[in-house]
Amino acid sequence: MIASVERSQVSGEVAVPPSKSYTHRAITISALGPGGSVKRPLLSADTRATIAAAEALGAEIAIEGETLAVAGVGGRPKTPDNVIDVENSGTTLRIMAAVAALTDGAVLTGDASIRGRPNGPLLKSLNDLGGEAFSIKRNDCAPLVVRGKIRGGRTVLDGRVSSQFLSALLISCPLAEDEAEIVIDGELKSRPYAEITLEMLEEAGGKVETDFERFFIQGGQRYHLEEYTVPGDFSSASYLLAAAAVTGSRLMVRGLRPSRQGDSAIVSILRDMGAKISWDQEKGDLVIEGGDLEGVEVDASLTPDLVPTIAVLGSLARGKTVVKNAEHVRHKETDRLSAMAMELSKMGADIEERPDGLVIEGGRLEGAIVSGHHDHRIVMALTVAGLAAGDTRIDTAESVSVSYPSFFEDMARIGCLVEVGG
Ligand SMILES: O=C(O)C1=C[C@@H](OP(=O)(O)O)[C@@H](O)[C@H](O)C1
Ligand SMILES: C=C(OP(=O)(O)O)C(=O)O
Incomplete structure (x- = not known):
């Protein structure tokens, strides 16, 4: 599908969708225990893939209005009858590859993007811990074959x-028989x-001891996540906030309470760039007022998913924006450093791709025909660019369903002139 975006302002208020990362974990951890309810989950293509995988591993999950009712496997996932397709x-x-390593085994695969993403360190660790795991094509990519069962032991993880x-x-x-020790090699x-994972494990009674270089995990644990309400998603919020910032608009964004999500850094990045922000953290209401933006330097090590948004902000700011420490952003749905450099160049940006990031001399953007690379975050970031540039067409717009299915409806509701069709 093609999204056509015209120059426009945004106004009013909008609620952010629930967090994708918390939803994945709440479903999985609930499914591995006796079950419970996950309230206000994100229902998107990615989280539906997690629901389907949890069901393949023996859980039963019903969507009841704004709640997922989960009947879990009580610590013993079952061997799937069929291939798990993570899309x-x-x-x-x-x-799910690691969960499958608690069963007799499974084959896991996904779409063309997934079949190009690396899994070497995970496969190595599953083998170190007593399982058997390999990539059918011997390239560390899906399709992956995982055979149980991990028992525990020591592994060094890149x-x-x-x-x-x-x-x-x-x-x-924690669900394996014996104690495990994971030692991190290189910068994590x-x-x-990983902190979100630990938070969710703790909610469910799981115990891990760590100084973030080593992780000690007792075997034979059990989870119980009885009821969990998913918080708002700061990565999704970044497009709404950026839309206000680059168009000089005033917007209230709701559902943003302080969170372990690294991408909550978007608030301080926008402040550093010159946007005016007032945030009622208790209510979760954030008001942003855009205007002239200044370039910034961002270390993206902790916040890879913000990089497409920052690339657009930097292209429209005065002066230089530098994104560094972002090599891992190349291993996402697409190589997002290369994709953003390529597409923003078509819109007239002065943007240089570096091995570990981007260097942008900010200025204006012009409307152009650009590609979303079948990547939800590229499509959403380019939509924000289109709001400032006008006359912009973005292909593969349907991919927003991966993390933010109502993205275009929400954008239209706050005044963005966008049409999706074809
Ligand atoms: O665990 C998670 O929920 C995620 C971890 C991050 O990936 P990496 O750890 O591969 O950088 C992030 O980019 C992704 O969108 C979601
Ligand atoms: C990279 C992402 O997700 P995942 O790694 O789950 O595909 C993302 O949402 O930007």
């Missing part, structure tokens, strides 16, 4: 590629996502 969701692939490998092991190891990228 476009890296989080689902990594977490932290530089994705935190999802660690999150996956943190969720599965995207650490806040």
Whole structure:
């Protein structure tokens, strides 16, 4: 589908969708215990893939209005009858591969993007912990074959590629028989996502001891996540906030309470760039007023999903914006450093791709025909660019369903001139 965006202002108020990362974890951890209810979950393509995978592993999950009623497996996931298709969701692939390593085994695969994303460190660790796991094509990518059962033991995990490998092991190891020790090699990228995993495990009674270099996990644990309400998503919020910032508009964004989500850094990044922000943290209401923006330097190690948004903000700000420490942003739905450099260049941006980031000399953007690369975050970021530039067409717009299915409806409701069709 093509999204056509015209120059426009935004106004009024909008509520952010629920967090994708918390929803994945709430479903999985609830499904691994006796079950319970997950309230206000994000229902998107990625989280539906997690629901389907949890069902394949023996849980029963019913969507009842704004709640998921989960009947769990009580610590013993069952061997799936069929291949698990995670579609476009890296989080689902990594977490469910480790959960499948508690069963007799499974085959996991997904769409073309998933079949190009790396899993080497996770496969190594599952083998170190007593399981058997390999990539059919021997390229570390899906299709993956996982055979049980991990028992425990010690493994060294490369932290530089994705935190999802660690999150996956943190969720599965407590249910294995013996104690496990995970030692992180190199800088742990995207650490806040591992912190979200630990927070959710703690909610469910799971215990992990760590100084973030080593993780000690007792075996034979059980989870119980009786009821959990999913918080708002700061990565999704970044597009709404950026839309106000680049168009000089005033917007109230609701559903944003302080959170472990690393992407809550979007608030301080926008402040640093010169946007006026007032935030009632208790209510979760944030009011932003855009205007002239200044370039910033951002270390994206902890916040990879903000990079497309920051690239657009930097292209429209005065002066230089530098994004660094973002090598891992190349291993997402697409290589997002290369995709953003390519597409924003078509809109007239002065943007240079570096091995670990982007250097942008801000200025104006012009309308153009651009590609969303089948990547939800590229599509949403380019929509924001189109709001400032006008006359912009973005292909593969349907991919917003991965994390923010009502994105275009929400944008239209706050005044964005956008039409989706074809
Ligand atoms: O665990 C998670 O929920 C996620 C972890 C991050 O990935 P990496 O750890 O691979 O950087 C992030 O980019 C992704 O959108 C969601
Ligand atoms: C990279 C993302 O998710 P995942 O890794 O789950 O595909 C994302 O949502 O930007």
